[in-house]
Amino acid sequence: MSETVKTAPAQATTNPTVPGGTPPSAGSPRPTAPKPHHRPVTVRGIVARSVLYAVLIAIALVYILPFLIEIATTFKTDADAAANPVTLVPANWSTVAIQQLFLNSDFPLWFKNSAIVTVFVTAGRVFFDSLAGYALARLHFRGRGVVFAALIAVMSVPAVVLLIPKFLVINQLGMYDSYAGMIIPLLVDAAGVFIMKNFFESIPVSVEEQAHIDGAGTFRVFWSIVLPMARPALVTIIILSFQGSWNELSQFIISTQDPSLTTLTKGVASLASGQLSQGTQYPLKLAAAVIMTIPVAVMFFVFQKRIMNTSEGAVKE
Amino acid sequence: MSTLTSRSRRSGFRRGEAASGWLFTAPTIVIIGLFVVIPVFMALWVSFSDWGGRGSPFASTVNFVGAKNYSTLLAGGGLDEQNFGTALRNNAWYVVLVVPIQTAVSLILAILVNRAILRGRGFFRTAFYFPSVTSSVAITVLWLFLFGTTGAVNKVLSWVGIHGPNWFNDPNGVLHNILSVVGVKTGPAVLTGNTFLGVSWWDWLAGPSVAMSAFILMAIFTTSGTFMLLFVAALQNLGGDVTEAAMMDGANGWQRFWRVTLPQLRPTMFTVLTLGLIGCWQVFDQIYTGTQGAPGNTTLTPAYLSYTAAFSNQNWGQGAAIAFILFVIIVVFTIFQRWVLRDRAVSKRRMRLYRVPPADPRIAAASAAAASDSTEKTSGGAS
Numbered sequence: 001m002s003e004t005v006k007t008a009p010a011q012a013t014t015n016p017t018v019p020g021g022t023p024p025s026a027g028s029p030r031p032t033a034p035k036p037h038h039r040p041v042t043v044r045g046i047v048a049r050s051v052l053y054a055v056l057i058a059i060a061l062v063y064i065l066p067f068l069i070e071i072a073t074t075f076k077t078d079a080d081a082a083a084n085p086v087t088l089v090p091a092n093w094s095t096v097a098i099q100q101l102f103l104n105s106d107f108p109l110w111f112k113n114s115a116i117v118t119v120f121v122t123a124g125r126v127f128f129d130s131l132a133g134y135a136l137a138r139l140h141f142r143g144r145g146v147v148f149a150a151l152i153a154v155m156s157v158p159a160v161v162l163l164i165p166k167f168l169v170i171n172q173l174g175m176y177d178s179y180a181g182m183i184i185p186l187l188v189d190a191a192g193v194f195i196m197k198n199f200f201e202s203i204p205v206s207v208e209e210q211a212h213i214d215g216a217g218t219f220r221v222f223w224s225i226v227l228p229m230a231r232p233a234l235v236t237i238i239i240l241s242f243q244g245s246w247n248e249l250s251q252f253i254i255s256t257q258d259p260s261l262t263t264l265t266k267g268v269a270s271l272a273s274g275q276l277s278q279g280t281q282y283p284l285k286l287a288a289a290v291i292m293t294i295p296v297a298v299m300f301f302v303f304q305k306r307i308m309n310t311s312e313g314a315v316k317e
Numbered sequence: 318m319s320t321l322t323s324r325s326r327r328s329g330f331r332r333g334e335a336a337s338g339w340l341f342t343a344p345t346i347v348i349i350g351l352f353v354v355i356p357v358f359m360a361l362w363v364s365f366s367d368w369g370g371r372g373s374p375f376a377s378t379v380n381f382v383g384a385k386n387y388s389t390l391l392a393g394g395g396l397d398e399q400n401f402g403t404a405l406r407n408n409a410w411y412v413v414l415v416v417p418i419q420t421a422v423s424l425i426l427a428i429l430v431n432r433a434i435l436r437g438r439g440f441f442r443t444a445f446y447f448p449s450v451t452s453s454v455a456i457t458v459l460w461l462f463l464f465g466t467t468g469a470v471n472k473v474l475s476w477v478g479i480h481g482p483n484w485f486n487d488p489n490g491v492l493h494n495i496l497s498v499v500g501v502k503t504g505p506a507v508l509t510g511n512t513f514l515g516v517s518w519w520d521w522l523a524g525p526s527v528a529m530s531a532f533i534l535m536a537i538f539t540t541s542g543t544f545m546l547l548f549v550a551a552l553q554n555l556g557g558d559v560t561e562a563a564m565m566d567g568a569n570g571w572q573r574f575w576r577v578t579l580p581q582l583r584p585t586m587f588t589v590l591t592l593g594l595i596g597c598w599q600v601f602d603q604i605y606t607g608t609q610g611a612p613g614n615t616t617l618t619p620a621y622l623s624y625t626a627a628f629s630n631q632n633w634g635q636g637a638a639i640a641f642i643l644f645v646i647i648v649v650f651t652i653f654q655r656w657v658l659r660d661r662a663v664s665k666r667r668m669r670l671y672r673v674p675p676a677d678p679r680i681a682a683a684s685a686a687a688a689s690d691s692t693e694k695t696s697g698g699a700s
Contacts, residue, residue, distance in 0.1 A: 064447075086469045142335060158595060158643070161357075164363070164640055190349060285462070289456075
């Protein structure tokens with residue numbers, strides 16, 4: 001099934017090079033060459049296309065404008081933000097909000113804590129998820145089926161249900177109010193193990209077997225042969241865990257109380273509910289929201305192709 | 318010979334495999350066991366106890382109270398029951414509106430973006446997907462500003478002459494608002510007099526509050542991009558031949574979409590609906606960041622109520638009980654949905670249209686023969 005799908009794009013790319021060759025799948029989702037005879041340009045076609053673009057642009061504006069307004073408001077004064085909430089150019093540019101955020105608040109500390117947690121969680125997930133995924137895909141051991149079934153069951157437990165339970169365990173283990181309590185529960189995620197397992201099952205086993213015959217140990221094979229081959233899947237894990245841990249809120253609410261361990265999500269949430277501020281102070285709050293979005297936005301634009309493609313289905317590759 | 322030696326070596330390696338297998342999965346098993354499996358059982362115990370948050374929940378001073386925590390919530394008759402009922406009401410409306418709308422919006426976006434003729438497809442996809450990568454906290458902060466009393470949304474509404482509501486401070490139910498426009502200000506006694514979970518039927522039917530509606534719009538805004546990508550993936554994996562055959566048979570675009578494309582998208586539809594449903598019953602971050610349940614408890618959700626019951630009111634047993642009820646709700650809905658969307662070959666009603674009336678046995682026999690002939694043909698064609 002997957003093989004037939006995999007060969008399809010190859011055909012599609014070779015076909016246009018054959019002059020006059022008709023593509024076998026005329027309804028293929030992305031024809032690489034224009035088909036002038038199929039669709040003559042009619043007035044109706046032009047109108048339909050213009051309507052499509054108009055609709056798409058209108059929807060895109062709805063999706064983009066909030067963020068543009070957010071960025072613009074960051075550089076407004078409080079009064080300007082209240083009087084002109086929609087304008088995209090501040091009446092007079094002001095960096096007061098950003099200065100206040102960095103010089104008169106714990107924002108830098110929050111940023112540091114989020115960065116620490118994200119780095120450790122991402123590294124941990126990349127390592128542990130792939131380790132477990134490899135074992136479940138390749139190594140034969142009694143109980144493998146049980147472990148995998150348990151993993152699937154765990155994936156179906158809603159995260160919010162675990163708020164109180166997690167706190168109970170973290171408290172019992174004496175990890176409350178520590179980086180350990182913030183990081184360790186997030187170090188492995190069942191979904192990541194699942195992704196890695198699926199990936200390892202999709203690559204041929206012959207290379208590993210050769211290495212085993214040459215006398216390499218299991219971990220060595222995993223570390224120096226299998227893992228480098230798994231780059232695409234690892235990138236997926238990196239994206240997911242970076243985004244997941246940077247945006248995580250509930251885990252930090254239940255594992256810490258100490259202000260010195262506050263992360264961005266928790267800190268900005270406290271800003272939003274007005275615990276630290278007088279008045280609305282929208283520029284300040286929105287500046288915090290913009291700055292906390294920058295790392296994930298950068299991540300998104302760097303790996304944009306990959307994100308869009310993984311969701312497009314690995315078969316498209 | 319060579320195969321023999323490699324085999325024996327491999328079986329030697331197989332012996333070590335069991336150990337490595339367990340070693341490799343050990344970190345995962347330990348962490349998930351410690352922070353998911355054990356906690357669930359601990360919380361299950363707490364939900365049946367009177368633990369007050371001090372010391373260990375297994376200390377001898379902590380008593381087993383049976384189903385008391387659950388009965389207080391489901392039939393206690395007090396404020397706890399009322400709050401729980403209100404939270405369920407709020408979240409139910411949230412689910413009822415968000416799940417279908419986000420599915421429809423993401424499907425429409427996917428179809429628009431998937432047009433082969435479209436230029437700038439990457440740009441549109443990026444634009445629609447970007448809200449999905451930002452954190453719920455950042456989006457909530459933005460939403461509080463946009464939907465503020467003097468915020469951008471009301472400003473835009475004022476351009477077309479609409480006096481916008483006081484979004485996040487407006488506890489009025491949307492359906493109640495609509496009814497009051499046509500003159501119905503109070504409900505019939507049947508609805509106002511009878512209650513379920515401490516909330517009158519009239520209030521159950523209030524619809525989401527204006528404040529909750531803002532959160533509903535936010536959920537659609539942030540999740541439609543993710544689901545759009547799922548639909549785009551599914552659309553690109555559809556073979557064009559079925560659609561083409563339908564085109565040959567003279568089906569118009571509308572028919573092709575409903576009768577051909579949509580049925581083929583059923584697995585993705587199931588995924589999107591399930592993920593949406595599970596996510597929507599877990600509304601927490603937005604409420605924690607934004608409204609804390611206000612105004613008038615109309616943005617209270619079971620997830621947030623569970624948190625405040627335990628962490629703010631030190632009523633841990635009740636908090637845990639709410640979490641487990643929520644768990645059951647999510648599981649039941651998921652199973653129900655699986656049942657509704659189960660793979661039925663052809664519905665009975667439709668089947669009747671195709672079936673030859675069995676009145677005449679000769680015709681039935683002939684049609685059976687024709688059917689077997691056609692299957693033979695197709696199988697022959699395949700081989």
